[in-house]
Amino acid sequence: MRGAACLGIAAAVLVCFAIATPGAADEKRYDTGASDTTIKIGNTAPYSGPLSSNGIIARTEGAYFKMINDQGGINGRKIEFISYDDAYSPPKTVEQTRKLIESDEVLLLFNQLGTPTTMSVIKYVNAKKVPQLFIAAGGTVFGDHKIYPWSMGFQPSYQSETRIYGRYLRNNYPDGRIAVLSSNDDFGRDNIKGLKDGLGNAVGNIVAEVTYETSAPTIDSELVKLKFSGASILVNFASAKFAAQAIKKAAEIGWKPVHVLHGNSQSISAVLKPAGFENAKDIITASYSKDPADTAWKDDPGLKRFSEFIDKYMPGEDKTNFYLVYGYNAAQALVAVLQQCWDDLTRENIMRQAEALNQVHLEMLLPDVGLSTSPRDHYPIEQMQLQKFDGQNWVRFGPVIEGTLSEK
Incomplete structure (x- = not known):
């Protein structure tokens, strides 16, 4: 052997x-x-x-x-x-x-x-x-x-990742009003389940859930709707193109919530740069890979x-x-x-x-x-680690967290 x-x-x-x-x-x-x-x-x-x-x-x-x-x-x-x-x-x-x-x-x-x-x-x-x-x-x-x-x-898995965000919000913003943007497909539904599992008894903090179609040209109207829900936290589970639009639109309408971004859309060049670095500052996400810019x-x-x-x-x-x-x-x-x-x-x-x-x-x-x-x-x-965008790079914080779904 x-x-x-x-x-x-x-x-x-x-x-x-x-x-x-x-x-x-x-x-x-x-x-x-x-x-x-x-x-x-x-x-x-x-x-x-x-x-x-x-x-x-x-x-x-x-x-x-x-x-x-x-x-x-x-x-x-x-x-x-x-x-x-x-x-x-x-x-x-x-x-x-x-x-x-x-x-x-x-x-x-x-x-x-x-x-x-x-x-x-x-x-x-x-x-x-x-x-x-x-x-x-x-x-x-x-x-x-x-x-x-x-x-x-x-x-x-999406549920592993988004459970991490749910737990983070529950522990750090126990009274935060949460608005969620996600796609109207299996990707979006999987993310929502993990988030709610992570929030646990704080799931009632979600005050708005808005979905978008991946064939849509923009999600501007969805962002306006989320802002007017009165939420102080935006959970952005959009794919790259729409995630960038959401970051930019939130800034255009003067909405500055605590912004949690799905790890799939953390690319600095493909998402944050088009959205505007100044608009993306302080966004939170999670990663398992090294950031070449770090x-x-x-x-x-x-x-x-x-x-x-x-x-x-x-x-x-x-x-x-x-x-x-x-x-x-x-x-x-x-x-x-x-x-x-x-x-x-x-x-x-x-x-x-x-x-x-x-x-x-x-x-x-x-x-x-x-x-x-x-x-x-x-x-x-x-395993993943939380990180925050400082206006130029992602900065890791906290321990590496495991969101196990496998049978042990």
């Missing part, structure tokens, strides 16, 4: 696993999408549409896989990353996912983005028994190993390698963009799992290795945050 194996993920990068893996196989084992020379990985992402700013995540992953290929691939096999635009439209996601599995014959699906989009294909993918790893959405259902054994999330990491080896990667493979991109960090972490996690598969590149073994992570630390995760999974735990990351 290979125990506590340490694997090279990229140049000078070691990710250590404390897991058991098969001994060196006498013969190589492959499923559709794998061979002696290639591993085919499928992805859908919103390169267009209302979440087009998130498309940079998949572009970062493609660049990371190119770096791995330039370094010799994974156990000698090159990654073929096939990524299609689904415009954050569930019908398009269904079309592109079927194409990836039935026409392109990928070995696995990786980091498909979005809650409603992923929900549109998750039953189909599980029926096909195709690994759907590290989904780029925090839908709590994506960690439900009983219903969807071939699927696995990546980031903290001077606390200026001498961090992981940040230096991330920076070198961007310079070489994505020149000109803004290194402070949270979505680049997200894609980098996710790609590194998948490479680690595939390295651990050695010459058994069957779908069953891929899931077995993905379910055996033991506090695996990725270069751009916070020091106290690691990936842990098991056959009964499909929530790899369950």
Whole structure:
């Protein structure tokens, strides 16, 4: 058995696993999408549409896989990353996912983005028994190993994250009147449940809940409605484009509530800069990743390698963009799992290795945050730390908090 194996993920990068893996196989084992020379990985992402700013995540992953290929691939096999635009439209996601599995014959699906989009294909993918790893959405259902054994999330689930906000507001603003902005979809509903669970007996402090459609051009009217609810706290669970609009509109109408922002929309370049740094000052969110703009990491080896990667493979991109960090972490996690598969590149073994992570630390995760999974735990990351925007950067405060949903 290979125990506590340490694997090279990229140049000078070691990710250590404390897991058991098969001994060196006498013969190589492959499923559709794998061979002696290639591993085919499928992805859908919103390169267009209302979440087009998130498309940079998949572009970062493609660049990371190119770096791995330039370094010799994974156990000698090159990654073929096939990524299609689904415009954050569930019908398009269904079309592109079927194409990836039935026409392109990928070995696995990786980091498909979005809650409603992923929900549109998750039953189909599980029926096909195709690994759907590290989904780029925090839908709590994506960690439900009983219903969807071939699927696995990546980031903290939305309910884990928003419970943290609920507890924070209950403890620090016990009499605060809360207004909530969320999307009218599974993403929004998941967030609301976690927030209310975290508020506990303070749930009555919510005085307004307003939803928006992701196809809408603006959410100006929704912000006006929330302001006139008399709330002193705004919980902003909008996706990037609408989160920026909400921050800017609140300032335009002279509303200065305590502002809690969903972690998905914490990007300085994609959200806070368009909204106006002066408008975003003092916003609170939570994160599990290192912020490249945080001077606390200026001498961090992981940040230096991330920076070198961007310079070489994505020149000109803004290194402070949270979505680049997200894609980098996710790609590194998948490479680690595939390295651990050695010459058994069957779908069953891929899931077995993905379910055996033991506090695996990725270069751009916070020091106290690691990936842990098991056959009964499909929530790899369950720890976050609160942070506040000081007008230029996010400043972390308080301890790393765990919002566990997995079965222990």
